Amino acid sequence: MDMQAILAAQKAAHLRDGAPSAEKRIERIDRCIQLLVDNRKAIEDALDADFGSRSRDATAFTDVAGSIGPLRHAKAHLRRWMKPEKRKTTPPILGLFGAKAEVRYQPKGVVGVISPWNFPVNLTFAPLAGILAAGNRAMIKPSEYTPATSDLMKAMFARAFSEEEIAVVTGGPEVGEAFARLPFDHMIFTGATSIARHVMRAAAENLVPLTLELGGKSPVILGRSADLEVAAARVMNGKTLNAGQICLAPDYVLAPQDKVEDFVQAARASAARMFPTIKDNPDYTSIVAQRHYDRIMGYVEDARAKGAKVVELKPEHEDLSQQEHRKIAPTLILDPTDDMKVMQEEIFGPVLPVKSYRTVDEAIAYVNGRDRPLGLYYFGADAAEQEKVLSSTTPGGVTINDVIMHVAQEELPFGGVGPSGMGSYHGQDGFREFSHRKAVFSQIKKDIGPLQALRPPFGPGIRKYLDSQIKA
Incomplete structure (x- = not known):
């Protein structure tokens, strides 16, 4: 058929x-x-x-x-x-x-x-x-x-x-x-x-x-009050689940200028705990197809060629170029610039750019200068800063102090906005x-005077009604 x-x-x-x-x-x-x-x-x-x-x-x-x-x-x-x-x-x-x-x-x-x-x-x-x-x-x-x-x-x-x-x-x-x-x-x-x-x-x-x-490029904003060890563990878990092949995966991190190195070290420690090995580890997922593998590796090489610092979070001496499948180690791209493909395209892989900011207003402006994302993630304990991020950005949905988890809440609507859905x-x-959603209106059975007044021939009844309605 x-x-x-x-x-x-x-x-x-x-x-x-x-x-x-x-x-x-x-x-x-x-x-x-x-x-x-x-x-x-x-x-x-x-x-x-x-x-x-x-x-x-x-x-x-x-x-x-x-x-x-x-x-x-x-x-x-x-x-x-x-x-x-x-x-x-x-x-x-x-x-x-x-x-x-x-x-x-x-x-x-x-x-x-x-x-x-x-x-x-x-x-x-x-x-x-x-x-x-x-x-x-x-x-x-x-x-x-x-x-x-x-x-x-x-x-x-x-x-x-x-x-x-x-x-x-x-x-x-x-x-x-x-x-x-x-x-x-x-x-x-x-x-x-x-x-x-x-x-x-x-x-x-x-x-x-x-x-x-x-989908789109779902950002992580690390507030100055964020617990970086917890944030890094949760961000890296979201970034490596299904090897980052998730529409809601954290796509890039915005971190305070003086906290970038601390986040990198926390991310390194978190990745090592989750994946002491990668090459033959059944917990670590491959990239689905060669063309996607080539695309993601192309983003990394493009960023490297344009001056970014590339940090592979893989076990020492483990050579992923010699493998049966298409595994890519968790990879941080530090100091990315907007002309890099990794900052222009949805990554859909275990590659995470980390960009610094001076003020949270600068971070918010960066997010708002791009297409509205499917998700946004804020880490921090500053209620006023959290509310500023929530009220000043328009993602499809938000998870506070974690990533992706709003999709698991059955009592919350899940969807995007504009280019994210x-x-x-x-x-x-x-x-x-x-x-x-069918609208059903059941009129009263008795044909009372006020209803009759709304039909021609028009007279004082409808004019009185209109005078009551047409006023500021």
């Missing part, structure tokens, strides 16, 4: 069956959870094969447990989310006579999901929590960069769902391009900003509403993102 036919079958099934009950939605979510539980080892194997070397524990944490959590949250709360939301009438006096206003949450129908290669399982199943909770059906196009995982997910879903409920379509860029042109009722794309522009153009052909979860999901915000 081709993509057009699958979409037509899903839309027809949606019209035939109507909005699913809470019990049906929960049952579909339970099937997703069971798929993750039953296929944990297969998922670990597939991702290890696709990356060349990927930490099994990291996969279990991010892609398996990290997917079950959102699904369980949606299952626990969707009955409450589904309830109509009462609103006040305008003017309020209509409510006194029995008029009612409410918002009803209705499934949109069929949602297209284009998921990426960096966390292919999580970034398929986490959106499904909101998609299924809202009562929709789904078509999924996973990444061609992780073919073993994509094929596994296709087989997994085929075992647990009919093609009318959830269907997976695999293939290369030409399949992805055709998928993005389908007339879905909503589409969510997770990936690079450059690809999102093409997806948005394709979706525009059918006016398909979009959720875009992109549009729309948001997770928890109730995901339910609402994938629902049609």
Whole structure:
């Protein structure tokens, strides 16, 4: 069955069956959870094969447990989310006579999901929590960069769902391009900003509403009051998880001028504790493909050639040029300048530029001089400085005294702003993102005089009403 036919079958099934009950939605979510539980080892194997070397524990944490959590949250709360939301009438006096206003949450129908290669399982199943909770059906196009995982997910879903409920379509860029042109009722794309522009153009052909979860250069601002040992441990953990191949990975650090060397030493100690070896360490993930490896190493060489100090945080005497897979040691780029590629492009690897600032206002101005990022991270104990950073910048989301962790909060919306994305999901915000919020107004049954006065022939009644409304 081709993509057009699958979409037509899903839309027809949606019209035939109507909005699913809470019990049906929960049952579909339970099937997703069971798929993750039953296929944990297969998922670990597939991702290890696709990356060349990927930490099994990291996969279990991010892609398996990290997917079950959102699904369980949606299952626990969707009955409450589904309830109509009462609103006040305008003017309020209509409510006194029995008029009612409410918002009803209705499934949109069929949602297209284009998921990426960096966390292919999580970034398929986490959106499904909101998609299924809202009562929709789904078509999924996973990444061609992780073919073993994509094929596994296709087989997994085929075992647990009919093609009318959830269907997976695999293939290369030409399949992805055709998928993005389908007339879905909503589409969510997770990936690079450059690809999102093409997806948005394709979706525009059918006016398909979009959720875009992109990325960009998420900054870390180290306040003068920051505990540098704690900050370095948390920043380096975020930068080395999945070898930095995370849309929310800290992309560069802004540190007080006199604290840069202290941060470097703390980062070195933190990396050594986490990774006493790298080359044959199963905890340290490879870069997914040779072209990405070459791209990241090209950023490092470009920075070196333009005068930056490059600090590799790798065990002494360990030669990473002789290895089976594409591992890159945690690497700091000190004194980077804005003409370096590492300060212009999203890195998506374990390379971390460290730039100094004199005042926090200077750091804020640097962040605001660039595209709005998906995440921002502030470390410090100065409440006034923290509030200045929060109120003066506009990232998609913020984590204070850690990195990335706001994405794990199911009660917070997750999304970008401008070049880092549009729309948001997770928890109730995901339910609402994938629902049609239908406004329903019920007028009073009795045709009282004030309502009659609003119809021609116009007379003193409507003029009195207009005089009461048209005033400062």
